[in-house]
Amino acid sequence: MPLEIPDVVIDRLPVYYRLLSRLAYEGRAVVSSQELGEELGVTPAQIRKDLSYFGRFGKQGRGYSVQRLTEELRTILGLDTRWSVVVVGIGRLGRAIASYPGFEGQGFDIVALYDSDPNLVGTDVEGIPVRDYRTLEHELRQRPVDIGIVAVPSEAAQGVCDTLVQGGVRAILNYAPTRVVLPQGVELKHINPILFLQSMTYHLMRSPDRAGRPADARREMPA
């Protein structure tokens, strides 16, 4: 396996995995790069190139073995492993994340929630205890955690991320709409809905019945 796989390829692997899991569930034995491409909205050439980083799964003209490719992706992505997660910031967003139904079944165990609000500390969300943020670093050192999810206001995000890293956390998913700087070797992803919306407005701008209004137009004006 080559050492340097582009991050954009790695980011697509979970999407391949999810699709292949569904095909396996539906009893499919083989799938072509053509079909994978149609399902995912990318070219078959892109599919073949992405998967070629991880060895030769497909046979020319026969397609990919759904089972074998699913299993390989499961191993590559570490999905046979269980990962412990803490969520910091138990406002509306943190609560929504803590009660998200998908984590456990995918190997992610939310082991604790943290907040600095004394009215929240000692309560729980869906049975997961809310602990005092001031004890976070100490508790991480006592019991290491793999992943931190940050759902605090922007101005608190850098400090929370620093504390997580001090406590040994190596991967952070940041929902705060701000930039944070982390040391090399710590994985960081942002979930910022604005960035998703902005890449969609690129397409809306170019659609035949163009939507949107000039910035100086009032809402009541015809588009």
Added chain:
Amino acid sequence: MPLEIPDVVIDRLPVYYRLLSRLAYEGRAVVSSQELGEELGVTPAQIRKDLSYFGRFGKQGRGYSVQRLTEELRTILGLDTRWSVVVVGIGRLGRAIASYPGFEGQGFDIVALYDSDPNLVGTDVEGIPVRDYRTLEHELRQRPVDIGIVAVPSEAAQGVCDTLVQGGVRAILNYAPTRVVLPQGVELKHINPILFLQSMTYHLMRSPDRAGRPADARREMPA
């Protein structure tokens, strides 16, 4: 401008825009592809290739004009336009989205929230009214909306998306952790935290002090 710009490139443009806006705010006049690459964690070659889709912004050896590139990206992405948004599903997640502070300043106006719970209809979140989901399609036809944000349970997501499309919505941001199928020409993005976590565990699996535990290990066991 070429007609077909890869979606992966378009998805990166808002990230470029955000970084360039910050550099402009800091008073920077020019920036190199090297520096952009370092800030964004991609190669300078990738930066040059991405931006080359949109014309020649940089001068060999001199870098990019921060102001000119920011303005071009603003136009390309439709950020001079105001976009109307509805949020469907006002549970914890929908409330968190509706109270997210970043939308308005970026040109996204949340004009209404919708839910089917009669206890919620008629209330408001941060001053935005919660309306009856059963009136959604009718109201969209009366007053067109550009973007729908879906924050309903998985089993309701397809139906909600269909209703939005029937009402003329051309772009949907889906937070429900399920696949939905939409007609050609409707933009669809998913925000699924699992996919973000899974691309981070790829890296965690390969880190020197490897974290995580085999799926059959108990939490109490040493890693």
